[in-house]
Structure formats: C-alpha cells, structure tokens
Amino acid sequence: MPSNARSTDVRSTDTEPESSPAIAARAIDVVKTYGSGDTQVRALDGVSADFVRGEFTAIMGPSGSGKSTLMHCLAGLDNATSGSVLIGDTELMSLSDKQMTMLRRDRIGFVFQAFNLVPTLTALENITLPLDIAGRKPDKEWLDTVIGRLGLLDRLSHRPGELSGGQQQRVACARALAARPEIIFGDEPTGNLDSRSSGEVLSILRASVDEFGQTVVIVTHDPRAAAHADRVVFLADGHIVDELRDPTAESVLDRMKSLETV
Numbered sequence: 001m002p003s004n005a006r007s008t009d010v011r012s013t014d015t016e017p018e019s020s021p022a023i024a025a026r027a028i029d030v031v032k033t034y035g036s037g038d039t040q041v042r043a044l045d046g047v048s049a050d051f052v053r054g055e056f057t058a059i060m061g062p063s064g065s066g067k068s069t070l071m072h073c074l075a076g077l078d079n080a081t082s083g084s085v086l087i088g089d090t091e092l093m094s095l096s097d098k099q100m101t102m103l104r105r106d107r108i109g110f111v112f113q114a115f116n117l118v119p120t121l122t123a124l125e126n127i128t129l130p131l132d133i134a135g136r137k138p139d140k141e142w143l144d145t146v147i148g149r150l151g152l153l154d155r156l157s158h159r160p161g162e163l164s165g166g167q168q169q170r171v172a173c174a175r176a177l178a179a180r181p182e183i184i185f186g187d188e189p190t191g192n193l194d195s196r197s198s199g200e201v202l203s204i205l206r207a208s209v210d211e212f213g214q215t216v217v218i219v220t221h222d223p224r225a226a227a228h229a230d231r232v233v234f235l236a237d238g239h240i241v242d243e244l245r246d247p248t249a250e251s252v253l254d255r256m257k258s259l260e261t262v
C-alpha cells in the first residue's frame with residue numbers, strides 16, 4: 001500500500017541510530033531556548049527521558065516549567081535547540097520537513113485542549129480526516145470500537161457546533177486514535193472538560209494502553225487526571241526533578257505541593 005511505503009520511508013533514514021524497540025519516545029539531553037540575549041528563556045535545560053511502549057505517562061509541574069515545550073519537542077511540533085529526540089527508532093532532527101510531516105501524520109496522534117475540529121465537517125468526517133488526507137482506509141472494526149467506547153455513535157452526523165465541549169473532545173480523541181498511531185500526545189486533553197467528560201476521555205486513553213498496547217503521554221495540571229497514568233514525570237525550571245509510579249491523586253498532589261514550595 002502507498003501509505004505503508006510512505007511510513008517505511010520515514011523510518012528508514014540513513015542517520016537512524018540504534019534504539020530499543022521498547023521505547024516509544026526518547027528525549028536525550030534536550031535543551032530548548034527561546035529568544036536571545038538578556039531575554040533568552042531556557043525552557044528545557046537538558047531533559048532526558050524514556051517513554052516506554054505500552055505505558056501511560058503524565059507530565060506535570062508548575063506553570064512555566066517546560067511541560068508543553070517538552071511535549072512539543074517530543075511530538076515533532078517544535079525543534080529542540082540541542083539534544084536528541086526519537087520516536088521509536090527515528091531521530092527527529094535528521095528528518096526533512098516533509099519527512100517530519102509524514103511521521104506526525106502516520107505515527108503520532110494528538111489531542112489538544114482546544115479541540116481543533118473542522119466546523120464544517122461532521123463528527124465522523126472529523127474523525128477520519130487524518131486518514132483521508134493520508135489516503136488510508138479506516139480499519140472499520142477498530143473505528144467502531146473507538147466510536148463505541150467514546151459514546152459517539154449517535155453523534156456521528158453532528159457538526160462540532162452541535163456538540164458539547166465534552167463531546168467535541170471525545171471526537172478529537174477518536175480522531176487521534178483512528179489511525180492507531182504508535183504514540184498519542186495530549187496537551188491538557190481534559191483541561192476544558194467537566195469531570196464526566198474528562199473521565200471518559202481519560203478512560204479511553206487508559207484503554208488504548210491496556211487493551212491496545214498504545215503509548216500515551218499527556219501534560220496535565222490535574223492530579224486526578226495524572227492518577228490514570230502509570231507514571232508521572234515532574235518538571236521544574238526545565239529539568240526533570242522527580243518521578244512517581246502508580247500514582248494516586250493524593251500522592252501526585254503531595255509531590256506537586258512540595259515542588260511548588262521549593
């Protein structure tokens with residue numbers, strides 16, 4: 001299939017370093033600076049982290065600590081100033097703009113706080129849009145599973161303006177999952193949602209890891225959202241300062257408090 005051929009092209013760059021297949025994404029000594037001179041900001045100051053395949057990680061930390069910057073560098077939405085970022089075996093710095101676009105399209109799913117749905121398309125058309133653009137046919141069984149799990153079956157012909165915020169975010173989630181990407185990145189995916197919609201979005205992300213072996217990385221401020229993860233990575237001032245396995249909302253809150261009082 002042409003789409004397979006394209007994604008193989010992206011994986012097989014000459015400069016591809018060796019890396020364990022168990023790692024879905026990896027940051028190696030990533031530095032990201034914005035601006036220059038006196039106004040320069042060092043948003044990431046040498047961050048190294050592995051994101052293991054089939055695991056759900058939450059990135060937390062005080063405002064301005066570099067969470068979104070790290071996620072954007074990992075997801076190929078922004079370039080690191082130095083260091084190295086890998087998705088699977090693919091070193092992002094070695095990719096051309098075109099290869100990067102294909103990698104994002106074929107291998108990564110995104111869920112943002114702003115749902116970024118196309119207002120003139122129906123829910124179903126929004127869900128399948130990335131596949132349509134890639135010229136790929138949806139896996140019907142998988143699509144039905146995702147749509148069913150997100151409770152969207154009776155909303156598929158609605159346009160975003162006819163859906164609640166929670167429903168729109170569930171459509172955005174289904175869109176991210178539809179292509180069965182290797183890794184799903186969420187930047188505050190539940191930031192605008194009430195607790196019920198938030199719970200639905202988190203439980204499909206959890207299920208995509210537990211039942212379908214995908215890898216999920218989200219940025220969140222909400223300890224209850226982070227409690228759905230297998231591990232929480234804490235950032236402060238552009239550094240990873242702590243990590244928590246099998247978090248609970250209470251343990252995350254405690255850790256956050258201690259970071260904010262440092």
Ligand SMILES: Nc1ncnc2c1ncn2[C@@H]1O[C@H](COP(=O)(O)OP(=O)(O)OP(=O)(O)O)[C@@H](O)[C@H]1O
Binds near residue numbers: 041
């Ligand atoms: N485009 C930019 N230009 C200049 N500085 C930036 C830019 N983007 C981020 N920064 C700065 O980099 C630092 C890290 O920002 P980032 O958005 O990654 O933090 P965050 O932890 O996600 O914050 P929040 O929780 O408030 O969203 C901050 O000091 C921010 O002001």
